[in-house]
Amino acid sequence: MAILSYRDAVGRALQDSMREEPRLIIIGQNLAGHALKQLAETYGKERVRDTSISESAMVGMAVGAAMKGWKAVVMIAYADIASVCHMAIVQSAAKLHYLTNGRLDCPVIIRLPIARFRGHGPEGNEVGASWFYNVPDLNIVMPGSANEAYWNFREALQRPTPTLFFEDRSIHTRSGDVAENSCGGKAQVTRFGEKLTIIAAGRAAALAEDVADEMAKEGSRAVEVVSLGCIKPLDKETIFASAAKTRRVLIVQDEPPLSGYAPYICCLLDELPAKQLKMAPRIIAGADQYLPFWDERPFLPSLEEVAAMVVAMMR
Amino acid sequence: MTSMQSAQDFDHQNGLEWRLYTGMLTTRLFEDALIRWEHEGKISAQTFPSKGQEAIAIGCCLALERGDAVIPSFRTRGAMVAMGITIVEQLREFVHSPLAAGGSRDAPHHASWPERGVMPGSTMIGGHLAMAAGLALAMQLEQKGEVSLAFFGDGTLGSGDLHETMHIAGMSRLPLILVCENNGWEMATPWQKVRKTQSLIPYAEPFGFATRSIDGNDALEVYNAARWARATASNGQPVFLDCMTFRAGLYSSHFGEVRGNVEKDLATWEQRDPLKRMAEWLMGHGLASAEELQRLTRQEEEGIEAAFNTVRSEG
CATH class of the missing domain: 3.40.50.920 (Rossmann fold)
Structure with a gap:
């Protein structure tokens, strides 16, 4: 498809998903006016939602929107903060499909950037993927390349169960070819x-x-x-x-x-x-x-x- | 009326007041039966009886319209009744009937019928409120005028998710109705020991909610308030209904009474029993006689027993 940096591959996945999925929303802070200004201008502030710093409610709301057939990307500032919304991830998001006997899907991405080597200290430099490893129905993505970042993002929105997307900022500048065919879910x-x-x-x-x-x-x-x-x-x-x-x-x-x-x-x-x-x-x-x-x-x-x-x- | 008449004779009684009464009656008798069946070893699920609080669930849900969604608390069995989920359908979840829509996966007090607007609740106190806000967010995006309503007890004031949800919903003007079943007890702890005021309105107003404190034991008042709430929320202002009530039953069928010195309050609130008051209203307005209501009670009891037999024969 193109040679992209890891960072740009995630951005492209977000853009392409917003374009191709009319019922996709993004929830986070500082989005419409800054981080995702372009997307907000293209698709509206209704779909690029700024909220208060309320990670638990952000994830819970994504699950509620999924109950009405919407998809959502929840933008968490960095991976450690998954501990703040652990309840919503495990109890609300991961269990929705099971609890409803498959009558409701939860195609929600919780984006958790790993913030190593940036001076965040012990409350900001963890990964935390292993905290969630024993949670059934919870998909965990940890891309090592632009290709994996792009396609695992796209594929996650097609799943009936939610995905933790551990994006590693320490390899943001690594570039690679994003293939035409999806490698989502595949090593x-x-x-x-x-x-x-x-x-x-x-x-x-x-x-x-x-x-x-x-x-x-x-x-x-x-x-x-x-x-x-x-x-x-x-x-x-x-x-x-x-x-x-x-x-x-x-x-x-x-x-x-x-x-x-x-x-x-x-x-x-x-x-x-x-x-x-x-x-x-x-x-x-x-x-x-x-x-x-x-x-x-x-x-x-x-x-x-x-x-x-x-x-x-x-x- | 004579004893030869069938249940269908009551079909002409489909006015609002009758529906409020019968919804509460069904809920009360069904929960009584659930507790009895549990004690007889016929079912294994515990019941969190809404005895004394039935007017809140029935009044609110009868005020909803097609497309609206409700998330019950663990003590809002009446929401399922008022949303049209039959006793047979509800019982299937208790006994793992092959016809149970939810496959008996979720606890029966959180059972859901998403296609009919009854969404799964959460055992995590307050967790479902964020999901209700997410439903409201989707409804706001879809612009069909639908609203999302969630029930919860006053003990939920201690949950961070309540505050996070109100924070976001108020600023985002979500079509959300939060209905507090304010019975003044957190299990065995009276409200005075855990908060400054019994009313939760002082907490909800600053977040941008329209609020109303109502007599939660007056089904007509609840219904009228819920109609106002629906119109208000649908027009872009979330609503907090603080329904003052009293739990006349046990915390759960697994516990004995654990509230200290509760006898006097129980006697006082017995006079304000919502079912009794609605019966008096019907009789006072010439819409029913004591005999009719007694007969209706018997028919409901027989119907509930018949439903149990039906469901047991399915397995």
């Missing part, structure tokens, strides 16, 4: 290799790609990267196919390791036949601690750590 093999698969999402997937590219520069075609894009539900088929091919799996997760896609994928890989993998899957995850204002990086997966683990696993 992508973004680097092809022979000996080891790195499975990751968001910034962690970008890290994995950088490791693979560094190694390629040195002539190695060892590392394959599976970028999840959508971390819940998981695209098991792509994960298993790559694991069966390379027989070594490293999972990188940009959050603490106690829950989330990393430990879950580890469990899933146990379903493979005995000795299918040459070694047990390994995980690199964030430290089980909060991230200090002064420097978050020592406690998060890094390029060096991932590269070193790849070398160690292939030794």
